[in-house]
Amino acid sequence: MNKASARNMFIGATVIVSAIFLYMTVLSIKSFPARAHTGKITEEVAWGKKVWEKHACIDCHTLLGEGAYYAPELSNVIKRRGEDYVRVVLETTAVQGWGATRRMPQFDLSKKDINSLVEFFKWMGKIETSNWPPNIEG
Ligand code: HEC
Structure with missing residues (x-):
């Protein structure tokens, strides 16, 4: 050549x-x-994101694998736990003692805030991530 x-x-x-x-x-x-699925961001979903930011949930949790690793990943929490369970967690006080050593703080969230967070989690759960983050358990 x-x-x-x-x-x-x-x-x-x-x-x-x-x-x-x-x-x-x-x-x-x-x-x-x-x-x-950005076209499905309703006002409730957007409000849920605001509540998420206001209370700095990311200081303990991850969304799509990003955040802090103190508490569970939440982008798939509706699929893993179901909507009713998530509502109970958000309504219940920390002092009731589920979980051995780590506790979820009580934020005194309003009904509107809780509904919006649930809608936000539902929306997060439907993002097509090709199964990222992998191997998340409850
Ligand atoms: C100080 C750390 C901390 C902050 C801040 C925090 N959480 Fe949590 N959260 C936890 C811990 C720890 C658990 C696990 C409790 C257990 O399993 O007993 C938890 C559990 C949860 C669960 C259930 C997850 C599962 O898989 O069982 C949801 C839903 C949740 N948190 C939502 C939120 C939301 C929404 C916010 C913000 C408003 C928030 N968390 C802020 C520590 C935190």
């Missing part, structure tokens, strides 16, 4: 691989709205 054909092969391969990379990037970006 002479110098010119080596150069041509390098340029050709670079162009082809870059085109494939670009095509796959566009495919990924196009799939994001459907995967994140």
